[in-house]
Amino acid sequence: xxxxxxxxxxxxxxxxxxxxxxxxxxxxxxxxxxxxxxxxxxxxxxxxxxxxxxxxxxxxxxxxxxxxxxxxxxxxxxxxxxxxxxxxxxxxxxxxxxxxxxxxxxxxxxxxxxxxxxxxxxxxxxxxxxxxxxxxxxxxxxxxxxxxxxxxxxxxxxxxxxxxxxxxxxxxxxxxxxxxxxxxxxxxxxxxxxxxxxxxxxxxxxxxxxxxxxxxxxxxxxxxxxxxxxxxxxxxxxxxxxxxxxxx
Numbered sequence: 001x002x003x004x005x006x007x008x009x010x011x012x013x014x015x016x017x018x019x020x021x022x023x024x025x026x027x028x029x030x031x032x033x034x035x036x037x038x039x040x041x042x043x044x045x046x047x048x049x050x051x052x053x054x055x056x057x058x059x060x061x062x063x064x065x066x067x068x069x070x071x072x073x074x075x076x077x078x079x080x081x082x083x084x085x086x087x088x089x090x091x092x093x094x095x096x097x098x099x100x101x102x103x104x105x106x107x108x109x110x111x112x113x114x115x116x117x118x119x120x121x122x123x124x125x126x127x128x129x130x131x132x133x134x135x136x137x138x139x140x141x142x143x144x145x146x147x148x149x150x151x152x153x154x155x156x157x158x159x160x161x162x163x164x165x166x167x168x169x170x171x172x173x174x175x176x177x178x179x180x181x182x183x184x185x186x187x188x189x190x191x192x193x194x195x196x197x198x199x200x201x202x203x204x205x206x207x208x209x210x211x212x213x214x215x216x217x218x219x220x221x222x223x224x225x226x227x228x229x230x231x232x233x234x235x236x237x238x239x240x241x242x243x244x245x246x247x248x
Contacts, residue, residue, distance in 0.1 A: 010068025014061060029053060060208075075103075087111045087158040088111055090111045090113045092161040093118060093162055094115070094136075095166075098117070099137075100163050114141075155184075155186065155190075156185055158190045161194075163194075164195055164197075179192075192245075192246040193244070194243070195241060196215070196220065197240060198215070199212060200216065228248070
């Protein structure tokens with residue numbers, strides 16, 4: 001299976017999946033510019049509003065291009081300093097859009113990889129995730145699951161990957177239950193590796209109000225603790241993404 005990514009695939013995905021926002025944005029921009037001719041705003045006020053609008057419109061695309069197209073995130077080379085033990089059994093869990101399973105298998109060719117998808121058509125109704133699901137490259141034998149149960153035996157997995165997926169679980173109680181399941185299937189010497197944007201200042205600068213779609217570091221630390229994890233460490237992958245490494 002080909003794992004090479006198309007040029008600018010990351011930012012093009014953002015544009016495609018969220019095109020309704022950008023269409024609305026272009027309409028608002030046209031109205032804003034047109035209003036200048038009708039209402040004759042003071043030039044300084046008009047330019048300030050226009051620049052703020054363009055910033056909020058363009059900055060998320062610039063940051064997304066940096067993170068997903070230029071940072072080498074999808075090479076998974078950043079895992080080399082985290083996973084220093086032999087991995088035999090790996091689980092990758094997504095929320096309906098899987099860009100990483102084939103890459104993980106390429107990274108760990110001798111490991112057994114099982115892929116689960118907790119997408120819930122009744123609860124996950126955002127237009128972006130619905131569109132993303134239609135074009136996702138499904139890994140063979142991917143199983144659909146509920147966040148309340150992962151169909152694996154206790155202490156049977158070396159590494160559980162949650163790559164930009166866990167934030168789609170919006171309720172804290174559901175996050176805790178899901179992470180308890182991850183804890184249950186993880187071997188005592190295993191790891192949960194979660195990658196997320198955070199609701200923090202760098203992501204506010206990048207995504208403005210859109211950063212509220214993510215959760216803060218305190219929230220993640222709290223739910224991991226409630227789920228029973230003894231150790232939770234965080235390292236930054238770019239200023240905009242955090243890699244959490246959690247041990248049972």
